[in-house]
Amino acid sequence: MKELQLKELSAVKDEIEELIHAYVQCIDDNRLEEWPEFFTEDCLYQIISRENYERNMPASIIYCDSKGMLKDRVTAHRQANIFEKHVYRHLVSNIRIINQEEDAYTVHTNYAIFQTRLDGYSEVYNVGRYIDTVVFEGGQAKFKEKKAVYDSLVIPTLLVTPI
Amino acid sequence: MKELQLKELSAVKDEIEELIHAYVQCIDDNRLEEWPEFFTEDCLYQIISRENYERNMPASIIYCDSKGMLKDRVTAHRQANIFEKHVYRHLVSNIRIINQEEDAYTVHTNYAIFQTRLDGYSEVYNVGRYIDTVVFEGGQAKFKEKKAVYDSLVIPTLLVTPI
Amino acid sequence: MKELQLKELSAVKDEIEELIHAYVQCIDDNRLEEWPEFFTEDCLYQIISRENYERNMPASIIYCDSKGMLKDRVTAHRQANIFEKHVYRHLVSNIRIINQEEDAYTVHTNYAIFQTRLDGYSEVYNVGRYIDTVVFEGGQAKFKEKKAVYDSLVIPTLLVTPI
Numbered sequence: 001m002k003e004l005q006l007k008e009l010s011a012v013k014d015e016i017e018e019l020i021h022a023y024v025q026c027i028d029d030n031r032l033e034e035w036p037e038f039f040t041e042d043c044l045y046q047i048i049s050r051e052n053y054e055r056n057m058p059a060s061i062i063y064c065d066s067k068g069m070l071k072d073r074v075t076a077h078r079q080a081n082i083f084e085k086h087v088y089r090h091l092v093s094n095i096r097i098i099n100q101e102e103d104a105y106t107v108h109t110n111y112a113i114f115q116t117r118l119d120g121y122s123e124v125y126n127v128g129r130y131i132d133t134v135v136f137e138g139g140q141a142k143f144k145e146k147k148a149v150y151d152s153l154v155i156p157t158l159l160v161t162p163i
Numbered sequence: 164m165k166e167l168q169l170k171e172l173s174a175v176k177d178e179i180e181e182l183i184h185a186y187v188q189c190i191d192d193n194r195l196e197e198w199p200e201f202f203t204e205d206c207l208y209q210i211i212s213r214e215n216y217e218r219n220m221p222a223s224i225i226y227c228d229s230k231g232m233l234k235d236r237v238t239a240h241r242q243a244n245i246f247e248k249h250v251y252r253h254l255v256s257n258i259r260i261i262n263q264e265e266d267a268y269t270v271h272t273n274y275a276i277f278q279t280r281l282d283g284y285s286e287v288y289n290v291g292r293y294i295d296t297v298v299f300e301g302g303q304a305k306f307k308e309k310k311a312v313y314d315s316l317v318i319p320t321l322l323v324t325p326i
Numbered sequence: 327m328k329e330l331q332l333k334e335l336s337a338v339k340d341e342i343e344e345l346i347h348a349y350v351q352c353i354d355d356n357r358l359e360e361w362p363e364f365f366t367e368d369c370l371y372q373i374i375s376r377e378n379y380e381r382n383m384p385a386s387i388i389y390c391d392s393k394g395m396l397k398d399r400v401t402a403h404r405q406a407n408i409f410e411k412h413v414y415r416h417l418v419s420n421i422r423i424i425n426q427e428e429d430a431y432t433v434h435t436n437y438a439i440f441q442t443r444l445d446g447y448s449e450v451y452n453v454g455r456y457i458d459t460v461v462f463e464g465g466q467a468k469f470k471e472k473k474a475v476y477d478s479l480v481i482p483t484l485l486v487t488p489i
């Protein structure tokens with residue numbers, strides 16, 4: 001019985017890792033139209049500074065609480081940015097299941113995003129931590145909540161690419 | 164039967180991860196003479212920009228299509244660079260088996276390479292994605308194809324260290 | 327029998343990965359008071375340059391050979407640094423069990439640490455490799471030795487945060 005549970009947890013962990021890997025790949029490939037599909041209909045996506053997160057202050061750069069809002073965000077982003085000016089590359093590390101409540105998993109992940117500008121130089125764009133709640137919908141892992149808690153404060157606040 | 168296949172896929176994934184980890188370690192340790200051994204005799208190694216890769220343009224910084232060419236490359240690199248001027252450190256992330264055709268696996272991996280110069284400063288040197296075809300030769304995982312598709316355009320084109 | 331051993335090695339690998347992930351998270355969360363608990367009583371913690379490590383030179387930035395010394399280090403660090411001036415973010419990669427002798431495992435891991443200053447900019451702070459000896463104490467994975475072998479030479483030598 002315990003072995004069965006361990007197997008299951010190991011399978012869950014594999015699927016959560018795949019969710020996170022596929023998510024960042026979607027952004028790196030600039031396939032933003034697919035990006036909302038990583039979330040449940042009723043969801044929360046937030047980009048928030050480490051300081052505000054730790055002080056429990058709600059102010060955040062992006063706050064979307066439905067898949068519809070995520071789609072609107074992509075539309076706005078595409079309209080405002082006619083030419084793609086940067087490319088992004090995510091590295092993730094330390095994917096850890098911190099908690100389980102019924103069928104919802106709290107998952108923490110460190111990330112570093114590198115931006116390459118048109119001039120060809122790559123630099124550290126944003127580092128921080130994902131604090132996610134993952135559920136399974138029809139056997140498919142999805143984000144019910146995704147908070148990108150960033151260390152770096154210098155990011156464009158107006159029309160930032162999803163993190 | 165399905166469980167058996169899952170087990171096998173999981174074992175294959177472990178061996179592919181180990182191949183990629185050992186590969187980048189070999190470069191970081193500057194053991195370049197061992198570097199060609201990660202490839203099959205008949206192989207393809209290419210360092211190509213993201214732009215050219217996406218447009219299906221062949222122009223690349225390095226193009227080697229046999230293990231012999233890889234060995235020549237190391238020899239040239241050693242002769243041209245008498246003194247080691249930099250050290251490298253690779254981080255990899257998002258190792259994903261994207262496709263399997265018979266016994267060949269297509270594997271995508273994000274990478275970031277940090278360069279430390281003689282003055283001691285470390286900086287982002289190159290970020291991008293490995294697009295690999297991995298096969299098993301006598302039970303040993305090897306690269307049949309390895310394409311390092313880089314975001315960063317500012318890299319020395321003449322005698323670059325393998326990526 | 328062989329399958330049992332494989333299962334066990336896989337479980338050991340999972341626990342060692344969790345140890346390394348929890349360790350860096352502890353530093354990133356600035357919970358330094360918990361940091362000595364990742365080590366055995368009788369331990370070695372060393373921050374040493376790649377050059378000195380490779381030449382077998384003992385000179386290192388930090389050298390602690392007991393848990394007590396680690397605790398003293400944290401106390402000194404807290405007293406000297408009234409205000410937290412930076413935050414750190416670790417990414418690790420390539421966690422590999424290189425050797426096993428009886429119940430001690432030699433583990434190599436690449437790391438990159440990003441520092442975010444008060445002005446909000448994140449940059450590469452330190453990259454290198456952990457060379458660890460991990461043992462199990464009462465079923466709990468601990469560092470018997472941890473050497474942070476850094477490529478980057480430009481780090482504050484006086485009261486550095488643990489790496």
